[in-house]
Amino acid sequence: MEAGTKKLKVVSRLNSDNLELQFSDTGKGISREKIKNIFDPLVTSKVYGPGLGLTFALKIIQDHKGTISVESEEGSGTTFTIRFPVTSS
Numbered sequence: 001m002e003a004g005t006k007k008l009k010v011v012s013r014l015n016s017d018n019l020e021l022q023f024s025d026t027g028k029g030i031s032r033e034k035i036k037n038i039f040d041p042l043v044t045s046k047v048y049g050p051g052l053g054l055t056f057a058l059k060i061i062q063d064h065k066g067t068i069s070v071e072s073e074e075g076s077g078t079t080f081t082i083r084f085p086v087t088s089s
Contacts, residue, residue, distance in 0.1 A: 014086070021082045029074040038070060 011022040030038065041055045061068050065085050072078040 016086065018083045018085050021084075022079060023082075024077060024079040026077045029076055030070070030072040030078055031074055035070060035072055039068075 005026070007026040009022075009024040011020075011024075013020040013022075039054050039058045041052055058068055061082055061084075066083055068080060068082045070078060070080050
């Protein structure tokens with residue numbers, strides 16, 4: 001998120017099928033063109049860093065049988081939703 005008022009909303013939900021974690025910010029958003037490749041290695045909008053953070057996050061989430069999705073609107077912010085299956089012991 002850039003300068004100014006910054007808000008990050010974190011929501012968790014649990015139901016019989018999955019645990020859902022949702023992270024929403026009030027940043028500048030991500031264009032549709034960039035969002036297509038957001039989880040690809042070496043993709044970054046920053047001037048520093050290798051562009052592997054979301055690639056590693058995706059791999060870890062998938063290793064735990066989860067999914068991650070992203071929704072964004074330029075000028076309004078971005079929401080990442082992570083879902084993990086719930087198994088009974």
